[in-house]
Amino acid sequence: MSVISKPTIYGNQRIRCVLPQRIVEYFNLDYTFVDPESNVESEEVKLYQKLFPLRKIPTLVDIDYKTGKHFHLTEVIAIMYYLLEPLAIEKNDAFAKQIIGFSLQDKAEVLKWLSFINSDFQLPLVGCMRQIRGNDNYNKSVFDSNITKLDGFINDVFTPRLSAYTYLVGEDVTLADFYAAAWFARGFGFVWDKKWAKNHPAVMRWFNTISKHEFVAPIFKDFALLDQLPSPVPKKKEKPQQPSKKETKAKEPEEPKAVKVKHPLEALGKSSKFNLDEWKRQYSNNDTRPVALPWFFEHYDPSEWSIWRVDYKYNDELTMTFMSNNLVGGFFNRLSGSINL
Structure with missing residues (x-):
């Protein structure tokens, strides 16, 4: 890649660039102008893109011919002062002094x-x-x-x-x-x-x-x-072309139907004697000891069902009635899969 051999200002006709360009022209300064947005494949522009990755304009590259050192500068205000200050101080130019x-x-x-x-x-x-x-x-x-x-x-x-x-x-x-x-x-x-x-x-x-x-x-x-x-x-929003129904059907594969997982207790089959729904009706609608419990033991079949007593391990948590109700309700909710067989 070539090296910049002459002081250069990268810019174009954008407002930020016109005054630095005019300063160079008016005071006849030794700078070359390069438009970095045209002829982007040129060596000059490729070098600009490497030196100034933010691609700002205007940008300035100055060269000290004695030492060969390059100085890079961006931002229009800084560039204008960099161009004018030597004219005002070193060359004592009255107009340069006035405008800065x-x-x-x-x-x-x-x-x-x-x-x-x-x-x-x-x-x-x-x-x-x-x-x-x-x-x-x-x-x-x-x-x-x-x-x-x-x-x-x-x-x-x-x-x-x-x-x-x-x-x-x-x-x-x-x-x-x-x-x-x-x-x-x-x-x-x-x-x-x-x-x-x-x-x-x-x-x-x-x-x-x-x-x-x-x-x-x-x-x-x-x-x-x-x-x-x-x-x-306002820009008109282009509506995306809708594919035809035939194309949609062809493109979209059918989703596999969800396979219903069977409850493990379904393998036991239906109870031949004891009907849970009937038991719930008996328990809910009748007195427990004189009517509901006799019905229960009359229809209960130990070959198909078993009776369990459950003790809660953390009774110190059950200080309020609603807490017990919540726990018992949650327990029965989790048994619903078995109850609904």
Whole structure:
């Protein structure tokens, strides 16, 4: 497998990739671009897959030509700062200094906005986009929830700031403005139209200002507001073909019939003299000593039946009447197989 011989950025036209690519183009940095999602059988892409098993984009590979050491980096915010910091510090480039933040507080503010846009803001936006494009099944409650979150971010975070200030950080355009505007452009292609733009003048004034800046103008050259919003289309569920009755019968083997297991006492056969059901009726409906017991001994046949006395071994457990009833009832339930012969 080949080895990377030149600093490389792996990415494509996804929003996270456009600003790192623009930084390289604008400042004429020595990086090659490779799209890891096209020509996947190429040596370059195979090497990317080996170096970055999570397949994230953008990703960066830098090379120290003096030592030959390679440096690997993922995550768009880290990559943008890795590209811009040497320009600001080592080359003293004024524009690079400005967009990453002149002071420590400015830098912290820029990073705050970048982190917010790259997490809280883009998650519901991407959720809506995926449903509109058909990547995910349309779920109205999820879609509406994402729209509500986006409205909250616009009304509570962006509008107050942009109504009072020209830019997101300080009095100059920064990386926060460029990155946010790139995500807004994607939103204008899916969830916001001309009507929305008319109702959010502060946000649109800021967006139009940023999109015309020479640094990002090539990214927005084909931008246009939507006249009407696209609607998410629910995916039609394909009904699985039902096999015909003949096929079902042919495919499904008949289940073997359960064999009824005979009770061991069935081998003794039916009693010729003593009928248990009749005995139960005699015992239940008559007085025990004068009627039921004489009937019992008259019909009892010792050649077919035997009489047993059972003593319970744990009488200390029988402190309450209901406990004895439960035990005796359970005992007779377990004898039912023999009684019902």
